[in-house]
Amino acid sequence: MFELQPLVRKNIWKLEPYSCARDEFKGVSASAYLDANENPFNNNINRYPDPLQEKVKEMLSPIKGVPVSNIFLGNGSDEAIDLVYRIFCQPGVDNVVAIEPTYGMYKVCADINDVFYRKVVLDDDFQITAEKLLEACDKRTKVIWLCSPNNPTGNDINREEMVKLLVKFQGIVVVDEAYSEFSNQKPLRLDLSQYPNLIVLNTMSKAWAGAAIRLGMAFASTDIIGLFNKVKYPYNVNKLSQEKALELLRNQSGYRQHLVMVLEEREKLMSAFNSLPICEKIYPTAANFFLVRVTDANAIYRYLVEQGIIVRNRSRVTLCENCLRITIGTKAENSALLSALIKYKP
Ligand SMILES: *Cc1c(COP(=O)(O)O)cnc(C)c1O
Numbered sequence: 001m002f003e004l005q006p007l008v009r010k011n012i013w014k015l016e017p018y019s020c021a022r023d024e025f026k027g028v029s030a031s032a033y034l035d036a037n038e039n040p041f042n043n044n045i046n047r048y049p050d051p052l053q054e055k056v057k058e059m060l061s062p063i064k065g066v067p068v069s070n071i072f073l074g075n076g077s078d079e080a081i082d083l084v085y086r087i088f089c090q091p092g093v094d095n096v097v098a099i100e101p102t103y104g105m106y107k108v109c110a111d112i113n114d115v116f117y118r119k120v121v122l123d124d125d126f127q128i129t130a131e132k133l134l135e136a137c138d139k140r141t142k143v144i145w146l147c148s149p150n151n152p153t154g155n156d157i158n159r160e161e162m163v164k165l166l167v168k169f170q171g172i173v174v175v176d177e178a179y180s181e182f183s184n185q186k187p188l189r190l191d192l193s194q195y196p197n198l199i200v201l202n203t204m205s206k207a208w209a210g211a212a213i214r215l216g217m218a219f220a221s222t223d224i225i226g227l228f229n230k231v232k233y234p235y236n237v238n239k240l241s242q243e244k245a246l247e248l249l250r251n252q253s254g255y256r257q258h259l260v261m262v263l264e265e266r267e268k269l270m271s272a273f274n275s276l277p278i279c280e281k282i283y284p285t286a287a288n289f290f291l292v293r294v295t296d297a298n299a300i301y302r303y304l305v306e307q308g309i310i311v312r313n314r315s316r317v318t319l320c321e322n323c324l325r326i327t328i329g330t331k332a333e334n335s336a337l338l339s340a341l342i343k344y345k346p
Contacts, residue, residue, distance in 0.1 A: 002170065002196045002197055004196070004221075004223050004224070007088055007142055007171055007172060008087060008088060008227065009086075009087065009088065009089070009090055012086070012087050012227065012230070012231060015230055015231070017229075017230040017231075018234050020036075020048070020051055020234045020235070021035040021036035021048070023051060023234075033047070036048055044239075045239055045240070047239075048235055049235055049237065049238055049239035049242060050239075050242065051234050051235055051236075052229065053073045053237050053242055054068070055242065055246060056073060056215075056237075056242050056245045056246060056249070057071045057073065059245075059246055059249045059250070060217070060249065063249060063252075064189060064202065064217075064219070065189065065190050066189055066190075066192060066219045069222050069225065070192060070219055070220060070221065070222060070225060071217060071218075071219060071225065072217065072218040072219075072220070072225050072228040072229065072232075073215060073216070073217055073236075073237050074215075074216045074217070074218065074228075074232065074236055074237065075214045075215075075216070075236050075237060076203065076205065076214040076215065076216040077105075077176065077178060077201050077202075077203045077205070077216035077217075077218075078105055078109075078216065079216060079232070079236060080199075080201055080216050080217070080218040080228070081105050081106060081109050081174075081201070082109045082112070082113070083218075083228055083231055083232060084109075084143060084172070084174060084199065085109050085110060085112075085113040085115055085143075086113060086231055087227050087228070087231055088142040088143055088171075088172055089110075089113060089115040089142050089143065091113055091114035091115060092114050093140060094115055094116070094140050094141075094142045095115065095116035095117070095118055095138070095140050095141050095142070096110060096115060096116070096117055096118065096141065096142060096143040096144070096145060097118045097120060097133055097136045097137055097141055097143075097144045097145070098117060098118070098119060098120070098144070098145035098146075099119075099120055099121075099122055099128055099133075099145065099146060099147065099150065099157070100119035100120060100121045100122065100318050100319075101122070101150075101152060101153065101314075101317045101318045101319055101320060102145065102147045102150055102151065103147050103150075103151045103176060103178075106145045116140075118136050118141075119318075120132055120133050120136050121318060121319065122150075122153070122319060124319075125155075126150060126153040126155050126283070126319070127155075127157065127158050127161070128146070128157055128158060128161050128162075129161055130161045130162075130164035130165045130168060133165060133169075134165070134168060134169060137169065137171070141171055142171050142172060143171060143172045143173075143174060144165060144169055144171065144172070144173045144174070145174050145176070146162055146165075146173065146174065146175045146176065147175070147176040147178070148162065148175060148176070148177060148180075148183075148185070148188075149179040149180070149182065149183050149185075149285070149286040149287040151178070151179070151287070151289075152289075152291055152312065152314045152317060152320060152323075152325045153283060153291055153319075153320075154283060154284070154285030154286065154287045154289060154290050154291050154325075155283065155284055155285065155286060156183055156185040156286045159185055159186065159188070162175060162188065166188075166195045166197060166198055167195075169197065170197070171197065172197050172198075172199060172224075173195070173197055173198055173199070174199045174200075174201065175188050175198065175199070175200050175201070176200075176201040177189060177200050177201060177202055178201065178202065178203045178205070178206055179206055179207075179286070179287035179288065180202070181206070181207035181208075181259060182206075182207060182259070182262070182263065182266075182286060182287050182288050183286035183287070184286065185286065187200070188200055189202070189219045192219055192220070192221075196221050196223075198220065198221075199218055199219070199220040199224060200218070200219040200220070201216065201217065201218055201219075202216070202217040202218075202219065203215070203216045203217065204216070204217075204245060204248065206288060207255070207258075207259055207262075207288070208248055208249075208255060209248065209255070209258065210244065210245065210248050213240075213241040213244045213245060213248075214237075214241060215237060215241055215245050262288050262328050265328050265329075265330075265331060265334055266285070266288065266290065266328045268334070269290075269326070269328060269334045269337075269338070270282055270285075270290055272338050273292060273326075273338075276338075276341050276342065277295075278294045278295045278296075278300055278341060278344060278346075279292060279293075279294060280292075280293040280294060280295060280322070281293040288327060288328050289325055289326055289327045289328060290325070290326055290328075291314065291320065291323050291324070291325050291326075292323065292324055292325075292326060293321070293322050293323050294322055294323070294324055295322070295346065296322065296346065297313055297314075297315035297321075297322040297323060297324055298313065298315060299346065300324065300341075300344065301313040301315075301324060303340075303344055304337070304340060304341075307336075307340045309333075309336060309337055309340055311324050311325065311326050311327070311337075312324065312325040312326075312327075
């Protein structure tokens, strides 16, 4: 039987959250709002925003296949990542286990929160085994961090191994599915009800074309969502972002069109890379980027910068020696990249 309480920091479990004016008063529409010391003159932003972003969640729920009560929204995924540490990890005492290489924010937030961060290096195919990750855990391991499709490697993490971890590990398993829209693997968020220790992260920043509005999501049990809501800043997602999110989510045909274009461009760009002299290995991807091992990553990176083309140099990252990470751009951007690389002289 999974028990949540022993995993949660005692001060957080006991925490009496800030009660904002809009929490106490919900649903009923009044003729005068004299409770929150706001400016009464309407300019669309004079009132505090909905602290629980109900409209956005209602719109997201059918799109994501997750009930409203299992959704947390934050100021980017970054907020959800930080909250996981603040809710579950006692600074200076607890540790987390994460795959390596992966997204850098899990480690930065561990360091900020003074939580020990244990790395388990992926195998040569950038895959995990549940066994190896469990071996790295001890009594003080509160969280395992997974990312699928993984950044910067681009591949799906083996779903059966993730499920094994969810079943065997008694702590929290976070699976960051920031890129799941680009993948054919069934997202774990659709199996949320089976795993009380699962937290899935999603974001508006990638497939949904909303990086600037800073809107991240966490999907989890209602108990875990309750903890997120208790610890977050009261009005953590501003009104302009909530409105813009609704606008993006309403435009599903635009979203699909762009998704299809990115996936088509991904195939074209990768096969064009195959015949470039600088290309040594293209790693399989299920995201809107791919990792490529080249002849000389540092030199090629600098050359591209001179041409006004910025890619991500990942050559100092574990298992990514001489690798560049290339985001799929527009047709024009991708062909600019290709023609620059065709002209490249070592
Ligand atoms: C880009 C990315 C995110 C998005 O973070 P936001 O704070 O929501 O913009 C989350 N996780 C991974 C692995 C990413 O690559």
